[in-house]
Amino acid sequence: MSLLAVEEVSKRFRGLTAVDGVSFAVGEGDIFAVIGPNGAGKTTLFNLIAGVLAPDQGAISFAGERIDRLTPDAICRRGIGRTFQLVRPFPALTVEDNALVGALLRRPKVEAARAHAHEVLRRLDLYDKRHQVASALTLPDRKRLEVARALATDPKLLLLDEVMAGLRPAETDRMVAILRALNRDSGITILLIEHVMRAVMALAARVLVLHHGAAIAEGTPDQVVRDQAVIDSYLGAEAL
Amino acid sequence: MNPTIYLEVVVQGVLTGLVYGLMALGLSVIFGVVRVVNFAHGEFTVAAMYAAFLLFTLFGVDPLIATVPIAIVFFGVGYGLQLALVNRFVGRAEHEQFILLVGLAIIIVNGTLLIFGADARPVRLSYGFDSFLVGPVIVDKVRLYAAAAALTVAAALFLFFRFKPTGTAIRACADNLVGAAVVGLNVRKLYALTFGLGLACVGAAGALMETIADAKPELGPVYTLIAFIIVIVGGLGSMTGALVGGVLIGISEALAGFVLAPSMKSMLSFALLILVLVLRPQGIMGRRT
Amino acid sequence: MIGSLNPRARVLLLVLLAALIAAPLVADRYLISVLILIFYFAYVGQAWNLMMGFAGQLSLGHALYVGLGGYVSALLWLKFGVGPWLGVFAAVAVAAAFGAVIGWLGFRFGIEGVYFALLTIAFAEFTRIAFDHIDYAGAAGGLFLRVDESGEWWNLRGGTLLFYYLALALAAGALVLTAFLARTRLGYQWLAVREDEEAARALGINAFRAKMMAVLISSAMTAVGGVFTAFYNNNLFPSRVFDINRSIEIILAPVVGGLGTVFGPVVGAFILTPLGEALTALTGLFGINTPGVKGAFYGLALMVIIVLKPSGIWPWLARTLRLTEHRP
Secondary structure (H helix, E strand, O other), X not given: OOOEEEEXXXXXXXOEEEEEEEEEEEOOOOEEEEEOOOOOOHHHHHHHHOOOOOOOEEEEEEOOEEOOOOOHHHHHHHOEEEOXXXXXXXXXXXXXXXXXXXXOOOOOOHHHHHXXXXXXXXXXXXXXXXXXXXXXXXXXXXXXXXXXXHHOOOOOEEEEEOOOOOOOHHHHHHHHXXXXXXXXXXXXXXXXXXXXXXXXXXXXXXXXXXXXXXXXXXXXXXXXXHOHHHHHHHHOHHHO | OOHHHHHHHHHHHHHHHHHHHHHHHHHHHHHXXXXXXXXXXXXXXXXXXXXXXXXXXXXXOOHHHHHHHHHHHHHHHHHHHHHHOHHHHOOOOHHHHHHHHHHHHHHHHHHHHHHHOOOOEOOOOOOOOOEEEEOOEEEEHHHHHHXXXXXXXXXXXXXHHHHOHHHHHHHHHHHOHHHHHHOOOOHHHHXXXXXXXXXXXXXXXXXXXXXXXXXXXXXXXXXXXXXXXXXXXXXXXXXXXXXXXXXXXXHHHHHHHHHOOHHHHHHHHHHHHHHHHHHOOOOOOOOOO | OOOOEOHHHHHHHHHHHHHHHHHHXXXXXXXXXXXXXXXXXXXXXXXXXXXHXXXXXXXXXXXXXXXXXXXXXXXXXXXXXXXXXXXXXXXXXXXXXXHHHHHHHHHHOOOOHHHHHHHHHHXXXXXXXXXXXXHHHOHHHOEEOOOOOOOEHHHOEOOXXXXXXXXXXXXXXXXXXXXXXXXXXXXXXXXXXXXXXXXXXXXXXXXXXXXXXXXXXXXXXXXXXXXXXXXXXXXXXHHXXXXXXXXXXXXXXXHHHOOOOOOHHXXXXXXXXXXXXXXXXXXXXXXXXXXXXXHHHHHHHXXXXXXXXXXXXXXXXXXXXXXXXXXX
């Protein structure tokens, strides 16, 4: 049974169909990528899964349970962590406290939560900066903090929304390495929206391509980049 | 009871409400465009009332006429205030701007208390007790003139926003700030202009208000709340909403004061505010953002 | 942030506390009354600080809870002979109930920011006018307790000393409570909700519950201040106790001292109240209208702080005097 099952999900905004009958499944321990041109509906899809929006049609199931009518905090408690496309650290709090807030979900005692937060920060190479105020961080650090914070909630599924955007190639590689190690060591399932093909090719086992809200291709990264429809609508012939 | 009396109470409410509406119009412009939570709105109104009182007592100028110079001065004050002080708070946390204006409000209230004392300062007009007879209804001359003047100022503002290029530019800022900046509009100047126009409304409304109420320092917070109630009930960003809301609050105050007790007249307004906040925060005429 | 005090600062705090406990031995009646005022504003300011500084919910109608606390306890005493040590429970319950209604309306219907502030004002004003007409509670004429310093301390019928130590205990208690809450899971949830509610939700925090807890605790605490004020002043008038100016007075100390900090309200109260009193005394010498002067000073202080030091005086003080420790 797949960990996340999205079935025939649609979402309309006053005449614009943002997500159009999309279906896919993510198995436990997989790394699954969703790609497509801007406006294809990727973030809307994420917001549907994360409970920020409710689908007009279709069903979303997580570990066998329907989650499409749950609130975002209930969904997080079920085991789905998410990052935001435009990072939203808690600006006045330190790096440590940011991660601590996440860790408090499963660890009511502050000291235990803090210890777990430290662990997570170490994994994301942020431990040394833990006393810095989040608003003073550089973008790559903020992106890693965003991931660390979500990770601190001990999710089974991690939703990453364009986490590579704005990073230089070296930083992208660093993030890819961290995510790969995470997936390998803890078996965490990762669903990511990405534009940076370098990262998609390096990370994802399966890729879904969206265009105008609908799924136009699904397969391994190699299959998808050779798909004519994908090339026409998004990648362009040079991507090969 | 004689039904004519109810009609008179309602008419009185409408006329007072139009002056309230002008005051609220200023807030709608300031709050709706510059997004400044002007918690000193009522205090500025009271300051204008005192200004009209001074001009009348010292130079014998009828407040109806004093409306013009007072409005102009208040325009300048608003323009300067926005540029010098409020503009720094545009990007900052909402509560900080709020607190800034609360501080200003406190200063104005206590300043007027210091200068004029706590007693009411009325304006004794020669025609203060005259009235017209419209059908069976007696209408105060003073209230009618004040309401007419308020409508005139409101109409002028409306025409400005509708037909003057600067007015359109200001509306653009309200609709889409980034877009406005991108097409080259000088947002800082437009904000200052808007704040100035908003306070000009307040200046005019205050001068007119002095003819129907007596200036007292403690009225500051009262009018601030009335302005916010009107703007929220009538709909943020809607100019007609401010006037309609003003009339509505004017009538409800007049009726509540008459039917229940004069001291209870605001209760209905506050209940209405709570209702609107909960059920329809965009107000009666506002658009849902 | 919520930096803990370093050993040096802790000693200073203890010395200050000892000095305050011993103060009545050397201070005159006027100074004692000023100190009581300081403790009172530190206390209610801290209660308000929990809701605004920590949970980020702006209430400008906190006088509602002071008034309710005062009236409920005063009425229980006057009509039924129930002393304030019991009456306070009823006072807290009533205030918390009102807080729950306001919170529920606000949070359930998404009334935020300035709109929420206006909601709180509307409730306070409505209640003020209502009490002006409730004859059972004395209406506009007010409620009076017999000034009685007979020494029944359990009924708060005592002299200034009784109220001095009670106020000190309240202020100190509020400080301890805030320091405690700031280190709990709820405290961190409040900070998260304050900083970014949507991001907080994405981390599994039930924002509604967290905000409700803030309102309930804040309103309950403030009501105790109301009980104190009723029995200390021995009178209650709706137009005074529920007035919006009282609500604004409550926010002065926390804003000037430092929103969202543990010591902010205390520091703010210790700075503002003495300065205000000194100004009043000074201008009194020149025969100037004193209520206006003090008020204008507070307004100016508010503006100066929010323009120059929006995070308040305490964070700056703590940094300059090196009173907090940073974890290694």
